[in-house]
Amino acid sequence: MPITEDSRPSLLADADQVPGRSPGSRSRVGLTRETLVVRVLQVSLGLALVGLWQLAADLKWPDPVLAKSPVQSWDYLVGAARSGELLSNTWATMSAVLIAWVLAGLAGVVAGLALGLMPRTERVLNPYLDAANAMPRIALAPLLIVALGIGQSAKVAVASTLVFFIVLSGARAGVRSADAEWLRLSAVLGARKRQLFFKVLLPVATPAIFAALRLGIIYSLLGVVGSELISARDGLGQLIAYDSSVFQMDGVYGILVLLAVIAVILNQLMSLLERRLLLWQPPADR
Amino acid sequence: MATNESGDPAMTLTSADRQQRPQSAPGAGAAISLNAVTVAYSNPGHDARTVLSGIDLTIPSGEFTALVGRSGCGKTTLLNLIAGLVDPSAGSVSVRGTEPRDARGHLGFMLARDALLPWRTARRNVEYGLELRGIARAKRREIALHWLEAVQLAHAQDHWPWQLSQGMRQRVALARTWALDPSVLLMDEPFAALDVNTRVSVQAKFLELWQAEVHRTVVFVTHDLGEAIALADRVVLLGGGRVLDDVAVEIDRPRDLATISSDRRYQQLYDRLREQLH
Numbered sequence: 154m155p156i157t158e159d160s161r162p163s164l165l166a167d168a169d170q171v172p173g174r175s176p177g178s179r180s181r182v183g184l185t186r187e188t189l190v191v192r193v194l195q196v197s198l199g200l201a202l203v204g205l206w207q208l209a210a211d212l213k214w215p216d217p218v219l220a221k222s223p224v225q226s227w228d229y230l231v232g233a234a235r236s237g238e239l240l241s242n243t244w245a246t247m248s249a250v251l252i253a254w255v256l257a258g259l260a261g262v263v264a265g266l267a268l269g270l271m272p273r274t275e276r277v278l279n280p281y282l283d284a285a286n287a288m289p290r291i292a293l294a295p296l297l298i299v300a301l302g303i304g305q306s307a308k309v310a311v312a313s314t315l316v317f318f319i320v321l322s323g324a325r326a327g328v329r330s331a332d333a334e335w336l337r338l339s340a341v342l343g344a345r346k347r348q349l350f351f352k353v354l355l356p357v358a359t360p361a362i363f364a365a366l367r368l369g370i371i372y373s374l375l376g377v378v379g380s381e382l383i384s385a386r387d388g389l390g391q392l393i394a395y396d397s398s399v400f401q402m403d404g405v406y407g408i409l410v411l412l413a414v415i416a417v418i419l420n421q422l423m424s425l426l427e428r429r430l431l432l433w434q435p436p437a438d439r
Numbered sequence: 440m441a442t443n444e445s446g447d448p449a450m451t452l453t454s455a456d457r458q459q460r461p462q463s464a465p466g467a468g469a470a471i472s473l474n475a476v477t478v479a480y481s482n483p484g485h486d487a488r489t490v491l492s493g494i495d496l497t498i499p500s501g502e503f504t505a506l507v508g509r510s511g512c513g514k515t516t517l518l519n520l521i522a523g524l525v526d527p528s529a530g531s532v533s534v535r536g537t538e539p540r541d542a543r544g545h546l547g548f549m550l551a552r553d554a555l556l557p558w559r560t561a562r563r564n565v566e567y568g569l570e571l572r573g574i575a576r577a578k579r580r581e582i583a584l585h586w587l588e589a590v591q592l593a594h595a596q597d598h599w600p601w602q603l604s605q606g607m608r609q610r611v612a613l614a615r616t617w618a619l620d621p622s623v624l625l626m627d628e629p630f631a632a633l634d635v636n637t638r639v640s641v642q643a644k645f646l647e648l649w650q651a652e653v654h655r656t657v658v659f660v661t662h663d664l665g666e667a668i669a670l671a672d673r674v675v676l677l678g679g680g681r682v683l684d685d686v687a688v689e690i691d692r693p694r695d696l697a698t699i700s701s702d703r704r705y706q707q708l709y710d711r712l713r714e715q716l717h
Contacts, residue, residue: 334554337524338550342568342571352556359558433557
């Protein structure tokens with residue numbers, strides 16, 4: 154929408170054009186229709202993929218050991234759900250994912266904001282942070298499992314090493330993105346350090362922190378399942394490892410799909426929360 | 440908003456505040472004074488770069504002074520000195536008789552870009568400075584609404600900055616500045632980022648606000664000679680870190696921005712200043 158403003162001051166009140174949508178007057182109908190089309194296409198694509206999988210299994214394209222159909226995988230999942238095995242293992246995995254995400258996420262936000270505000274400390278620590286972040290964390294899993302045992306702690310530890318650095322760099326970048334003019338204005342208006350932090354730096358870092366947390370929850374899942382694959386008392390990763398070792402590929406596929414579905418749900422939940430909290434952003438930036 | 444409505448609650452606070460600060464009355468002496476001020480930045484590996492050298496400048500209370508000059512002439516540094524954002528390498532700066540930093544409670548500040556915080560609505564942006572100064576919520580809200588009305592934006596109080604046009608955003612910035620009831624207004628090219636039509640309307644709104652009350656001291660940085668002459672009482676031309684010219688505008692107020700460029704005094708000053716700029 155073009156921005157037009159009358160040059161005659163007396164008419165200013167009437168000449169104001171609000172570009173974009175004003176609150177409460179969103180074009181809900183257009184938005185809903187577009188969303189509907191996207192949803193229909195998404196479901197169709199999903200069905201097509203499952204169909205392709207079924208076809209591949211029916212025609213025995215891969216090796217017969219590997220060629221398990223979606224129906225077989227579904228039957229496996231139903232059986233595992235009935236026996237209670239699926240629920241207990243899913244819970245073991247997801248509780249570890251959430252614990253790692255919350256703890257490492259919090260630590261990452263605090264460390265990232267602190268580093269963003271202390272440039273010299275950040276410069277000193279930077280090579281070490283880079284090195285730590287470049288380390289293949291899954292290689293730490295055996296070590297952590299020996300140290301912490303095959304219970305929840307080791308998986309949480311592996312996942313935390315991933316989540317922490319992702320959230321740290323998000324928070325650090327976010328706090329750095331503060332506009333110099335906001336800081337100049339705030340200084341002249343007499344903002345104290347604490348006010349500057351809570352009224353400018355923290356809000357400005359929020360979008361980047363959320364993007365990092367969203368990524369972090371997926372990495373938390375990857376870390377936990379990876380750790381379980383190596384060794385764990387229970388968990389979906391442990392289930393995959395067991396099924397693979399006995400060539401029960403329908404089980405492996407079923408759990409992989411289940412993990413993918415969980416990841417999508419977590420991602421959608423985070424987007425929803427993000428949209429709620431970041432209402433102030435222009436729609437293009439959301 | 441032609442006159443100062445003294446019956447209005449928000450304005451009552453304003454006049455009460457004024458009484459506590461008798462120095463801000465017009466004619467009560469210098470609001471700002473710079474004595475032999477030099478600013479030099481040390482440049483590793485190079486000689487120190489001198490931005491301002493030996494500046495003497497006194498700005499009386501209630502005077503509207505425009506600082507003009509090419510980019511790099513030191514005008515923004517001069518403004519930053521008054522705001523206490525830059526310290527002089529030599530000489531001294533005083534604002535309302537104190538160190539610039541101690542006078543910040545009396546300063547208003549406007550920038551080329553509106554510097555609105557994108558996560559605050561128009562009204563909450565106007566409240567920002569009041570919030571920093573610990574004004575109670577209800578009072579903040581009342582003052583913010585009053586000044587949004589004064590810039591004809593009461594209807595947009597709940598809009599996010601991205602929903603406002605550039606001109607509207609800069610008017611929110613005007614409201615934010617006035618809400619603090621500053622006795623000294625520091626303005627750094629406040630209208631430079633606006634397109635021509637919008638600029639004229641925001642300038643007019645600004646002049647209207649300023650002329651409607653006891654004059655606040657204004658230091659207005661601009662590279663636009665026409666704007667400087669049209670708005671200010673006095674134009675100080677800076678170049679090479681020194682004051683090249685310092686001239687009183689002497690055009691009667693209230694001024695009409697639409698016709699002022701045909702004023703003979705305007706043209707005379709414009710030519711005089713432009714000659715020295717080259």
